[in-house]
Amino acid sequence: MVTxxxxxxxxxxxxxxxxxxxxxxxIFNGGSxxxxxxxxxxxxxxxxxxxxxxxxxxxFRIGIAYGALLLxxxxxxxxxxxxxxxxxxVNTIMACGNxxxxxxxxxxxxxxxPFSGGLTFTTPAFVATAPNITQDAETGIGSWSDAEIxxxxxxxxxxxxxxxxGVALAAIMPxxxxxxxxxxxxxxxxxYLRSIKPVRSEVPDPQYKAPVRRDAxxxxxxxxxxxxxxxxxxxxAYLVTIGHCMECHSAWSRGVxxxxxxxxxxxxxxxAPAGAPDGAPASVAANITSDPAAGIGGWSDQxxxxxxxxxxxxxxxxxxxxxxxxxxxxxxPTDLADIIAYLRTVPPLQ
Numbered sequence: 495m496v497t498x499x500x501x502x503x504x505x506x507x508x509x510x511x512x513x514x515x516x517x518x519x520x521i522f523n524g525g526s527x528x529x530x531x532x533x534x535x536x537x538x539x540x541x542x543x544x545x546x547x548x549x550x551x552x553x554f555r556i557g558i559a560y561g562a563l564l565l566x567x568x569x570x571x572x573x574x575x576x577x578x579x580x581x582x583x584v585n586t587i588m589a590c591g592n593x594x595x596x597x598x599x600x601x602x603x604x605x606x607x608p609f610s611g612g613l614t615f616t617t618p619a620f621v622a623t624a625p626n627i628t629q630d631a632e633t634g635i636g637s638w639s640d641a642e643i644x645x646x647x648x649x650x651x652x653x654x655x656x657x658x659x660g661v662a663l664a665a666i667m668p669x670x671x672x673x674x675x676x677x678x679x680x681x682x683x684x685x686y687l688r689s690i691k692p693v694r695s696e697v698p699d700p701q702y703k704a705p706v707r708r709d710a711x712x713x714x715x716x717x718x719x720x721x722x723x724x725x726x727x728x729x730x731a732y733l734v735t736i737g738h739c740m741e742c743h744s745a746w747s748r749g750v751x752x753x754x755x756x757x758x759x760x761x762x763x764x765x766a767p768a769g770a771p772d773g774a775p776a777s778v779a780a781n782i783t784s785d786p787a788a789g790i791g792g793w794s795d796q797x798x799x800x801x802x803x804x805x806x807x808x809x810x811x812x813x814x815x816x817x818x819x820x821x822x823x824x825x826x827p828t829d830l831a832d833i834i835a836y837l838r839t840v841p842p843l844q
Contacts, residue, residue: 576678580686583679586825587737589818593624593666596695601815610634610693615666619707619749622664622700630692640684647680648673650708658699662706668738674714675736709751711735730836733829742779742817758783758840764816777814785842798834 574582584590594612595603611633612624629636635643642653650669654660663669675683713735722728734740742764745756760781783789790798797808805812805819813819825833 575685576682577685577689579679580682580684581689582824582826583683583736584686586821587733587829588672588683589737589821590627592816592818592821594627607693607695609690610695611697614698615664617666617749619704620664620666620700620702622666623697624666625663625697626693626695627687628690628693628695629688630694633694633696634692635687636692640681643684643687644680647683648675650706661700664700664702665706665708668708668741670708670711671714671735671738671741674711674718674732676718676720676732679736707749709753711740712753726832726835727839728836729829730832730834733833734836737833739782743782756843758789758837759843777816781843782837783840783843784838785844788844789840789842790837791842795831795834798837799830802833803830 591603591608591612594609596607596610596612597603609627610630611626614621614623626634628634631637635646637656638646638653645651645653646663646667646669648669650663650665650667652658652661652663713731718728718732718735723732740753740757741751742762743758743760744762745752745759746762758781760779762779763776764779765776781789784791786792790801793801793808800806801808801813803819803823803825805817807813822830
């Protein structure tokens with residue numbers, strides 16, 4: 495049983511939270527003083543999703559819940575600013591620095607030059623280097639308007655002025671997923687990008703061998719409504735979408751993704767990262783459907799969370815790039831739990 499109660503100095507906001515497991519059930523008591531309906535709904539959803547045969551999952555959820563409760567118990571917490579919200583998204587689930595920040599010969603990001611231009615992608619359709627997205631006016635996006643930054647994010651198009659005016663961003667830019675961004679999150683991301691120090695760093699122009707194409711992602715096309723975010727599965731679906739997880743983890747052949755018949759099936763191969771020894775094997779995106787054998791249906795919540803945030807497989811193996819484990823390690827426990835809740839609903843595929 496876990497209990498948290500506010501101190502006497504905050505008696506007017508007194509809150510008592512209790513979890514206990516009894517006869518195969520997880521019981522949550524929020525107490526009459528619990529003012530935050532979102533926290534209440536989240537904790538009750540944990541209780542409803544408790545599987546008594548999965549004690550590892552229970553402890554994982556209780557740990558998440560207890561952390562949320564400690565935050566909820568503190569009244570007068572300063573509200574998150576738009577730039578802070580944007581920084582959280584950019585530096586965790588969207589993992590923008592995984593592509594846009596430069597790396598040294600060992601493959602580690604260069605700390606004092608974040609977002610100044612990063613990885614180069616060589617494919618049959620294009621050769622492109624992730625551009626500088628710092629506030630440098632000449633080599634970055636410092637001369638772009640807010641609307642132009644948003645268009646680049648959700649449509650994959652550069653502004654109609656400056657270098658490479660009107661040229662599409664390479665398909666590696668997941669605008670087909672970012673189109674799902676809620677307007678307030680899009681505003682927050684722009685606010686954060688405006689706060690990044692300018693770094694002068696010019697990257698090579700892209701070379702296109704075929705027209706730029708992006709495959710429509712069903713959840714992004716349908717869009718999201720914050721009113722549905724009382725459901726952890728919907729919150730998780732949103733995070734998985736803007737995290738473009740299914741860009742890699744869905745069936746893919748000859749440059750075309752199959753989100754309809756291969757959602758979450760995996761199988762896409764990626765070359766060994768920079769700095770890897772010659773002949774190092776490619777990494778292959780895993781099946782993350784709910785199939786208990788081929789996918790992650792037989793994994794506990796704790797095992798899935800560890801794989802996402804720490805790059806450790808169920809059997810203890812260290813997972814390979816390009817998945818952005820170092821970024822996902824910064825996810826809020828509640829967001830990680832929502833992602834797991836959504837992944838549980840992905841139809842099983844072999």
